[in-house]
Amino acid sequence: MRSQYCGALNASFIDQEVTLCGWVDRRRDHGGVIFIDLRDRDGIVQVVFDPDAKENFALADKVRGEYVLQVTGKVRARDAATVNANMATGEVEVYGTGLEILNEAETTPFPLSEHSSVGEDVRLKFRYLDLRRAEMQKSLQFRSKVTIAIRNYLDENGFLDIETPILTRATPEGARDYLVPSRTHENKFFALPQSPQLFKQLLMVSGFDRYYQIAKCFRDEDLRADRQPEFTQIDIETSFMDEEGIMSITEGMIKTLFNDMLSVDLGEFPRMDYATAIAKYGSDKPDMRIPLELVDIKDLMTEVEFKVFSGPAKDPKGRVTALKVPGGNEALTRKQIDDYTKFVGIYGAKGLAYIKVNDASDMENGLQSPIVKFLPNDVRKAILDRVEAVNGDLIFFGADKANVVTEALGALRCKLGEDLNLYTCEWAPLWVVDFPMFEENDDGSMQALHHPFTAPSCSPDALKDSPAEALSRAYDMVLNGTELGGGSVRIHDQSMQQAVFEILGISSDEQREKFGFLLDALKYGAPPHGGLAFGLDRLIMLMTGTSSIRDVIAFPKTQSAACVMTDAPGAVDATQLRELHIRLRQKEKQEKAAE
Numbered sequence: 001m002r003s004q005y006c007g008a009l010n011a012s013f014i015d016q017e018v019t020l021c022g023w024v025d026r027r028r029d030h031g032g033v034i035f036i037d038l039r040d041r042d043g044i045v046q047v048v049f050d051p052d053a054k055e056n057f058a059l060a061d062k063v064r065g066e067y068v069l070q071v072t073g074k075v076r077a078r079d080a081a082t083v084n085a086n087m088a089t090g091e092v093e094v095y096g097t098g099l100e101i102l103n104e105a106e107t108t109p110f111p112l113s114e115h116s117s118v119g120e121d122v123r124l125k126f127r128y129l130d131l132r133r134a135e136m137q138k139s140l141q142f143r144s145k146v147t148i149a150i151r152n153y154l155d156e157n158g159f160l161d162i163e164t165p166i167l168t169r170a171t172p173e174g175a176r177d178y179l180v181p182s183r184t185h186e187n188k189f190f191a192l193p194q195s196p197q198l199f200k201q202l203l204m205v206s207g208f209d210r211y212y213q214i215a216k217c218f219r220d221e222d223l224r225a226d227r228q229p230e231f232t233q234i235d236i237e238t239s240f241m242d243e244e245g246i247m248s249i250t251e252g253m254i255k256t257l258f259n260d261m262l263s264v265d266l267g268e269f270p271r272m273d274y275a276t277a278i279a280k281y282g283s284d285k286p287d288m289r290i291p292l293e294l295v296d297i298k299d300l301m302t303e304v305e306f307k308v309f310s311g312p313a314k315d316p317k318g319r320v321t322a323l324k325v326p327g328g329n330e331a332l333t334r335k336q337i338d339d340y341t342k343f344v345g346i347y348g349a350k351g352l353a354y355i356k357v358n359d360a361s362d363m364e365n366g367l368q369s370p371i372v373k374f375l376p377n378d379v380r381k382a383i384l385d386r387v388e389a390v391n392g393d394l395i396f397f398g399a400d401k402a403n404v405v406t407e408a409l410g411a412l413r414c415k416l417g418e419d420l421n422l423y424t425c426e427w428a429p430l431w432v433v434d435f436p437m438f439e440e441n442d443d444g445s446m447q448a449l450h451h452p453f454t455a456p457s458c459s460p461d462a463l464k465d466s467p468a469e470a471l472s473r474a475y476d477m478v479l480n481g482t483e484l485g486g487g488s489v490r491i492h493d494q495s496m497q498q499a500v501f502e503i504l505g506i507s508s509d510e511q512r513e514k515f516g517f518l519l520d521a522l523k524y525g526a527p528p529h530g531g532l533a534f535g536l537d538r539l540i541m542l543m544t545g546t547s548s549i550r551d552v553i554a555f556p557k558t559q560s561a562a563c564v565m566t567d568a569p570g571a572v573d574a575t576q577l578r579e580l581h582i583r584l585r586q587k588e589k590q591e592k593a594a595e
């Protein structure tokens, strides 16, 4: 039906006859001449109808916004005065000689050009209209190109694209499962995969050697701004490769992608161990574009009278840390400091102490701060020396349980970086390595930091002896403070897998019931293997510079994990429930109350 996309037209088409199909972006009547901006996925071009072509002109007069048209016409140069430099096709216009209205459109619920003034809920309710906008068209076209580039890279490196089931058993990745009741198996449920983890490991046992899949994953967790209950992973697994091999091949993939798609050379990715990341940057995904660092001062605070500092300093699980903002004395207003105090409150910090350094040589009068009076001069001096403060600097402090300080000051570091635009470069990739195997819950039980199939870097005996100290063979790829992907070398030995399950408090009966198939598979010649998964949505977000994950997904869920367009999740009728052997508690209560 068409010869060209609207957005493709330029001066090289002048004098050519073209047929276009698209939507009416705008229609203007200029003293007897009708201008229609016709839009398709490639862009917009101006079409002109003049009264000489009577029939077409009459039809063009009827046209309204979002009507679907087929237009035939001749491409011609615009007058110098009307060339539109802001439009890709702005040098030309199409002189319309034929017009067919393929479909009419009612007035849309929001003008597509004024999307930003309507709430996101409206945009999501009429997502099919929102997606017509150039920005969304570009974002999804870019996403398609990225997945093709990824497939090409992995295909060239011998990876096989293999699909794994969506209706499956629980795969623990630390979130709640989405469950699907079974009609044919009364009282039993499938779980949607939190990741294809176990299947990809089984594919290694089967000898496929290099697997990948662009896979949907489902995690029922409390949603944060950049999370979706269903999201897409570039899931990768290999056999006979250690962490060096896996990191090198996947780093190569991301580098190729940035090079080919954005002409960005990411260079070689530096490495940092987890302990350093937490100590210096307060995060396991440090944003290395920001030059600020956390400096621990616990040892300086044990003897001070100020309980806010000495309490955590004496507590083995406490942390006392300083964060220096060079020039912060001038750059930050009182109001900003108050806002930052509220900000760290989100992470559980009870306050945010600070010292403004007016004169670093005068411990008596050179420091300005509500807390400085609680600190003896030698401690003041020791702090300034430790953080290498000079006149004009501002030092923030965190003192609390270690995890609160780490999270609060880690987040403050990023916020300061953003607010004061401290970025030293555009892209800062990083591998974080040497993660602990486990983290301790408040009740003393252990939880896998990655997932329970991650191999420790020690023997099963050493692991059992001191699980809290054990490190894993896991690695995360971080870009600009976002975790792009994470993975590990896996356990391929049955006894090691059992040792990990035991530490996690999974009894042998439960091990058999939940993971019997994996433990069996590990008995029959499982090769050494490992892999990694990247979050595709987040990768696209970073590459396109968008701030919302919903802007890179065609049909995303809202923050409350619902689809406002289809109204999912929705109620189901009684017959369907009966077939699934399900009785709803709320309904039952209501029915009883009515009796």
Ligand code: ASP
Pocket (backbone or CB within 6 Å): 173, 194, 195, 196, 197, 236, 451, 486, 487, 488, 531, 532, 533
């Ligand atoms: N399955 C892991 C995840 O979803 C990634 C991996 O270990 O390959 O985070």
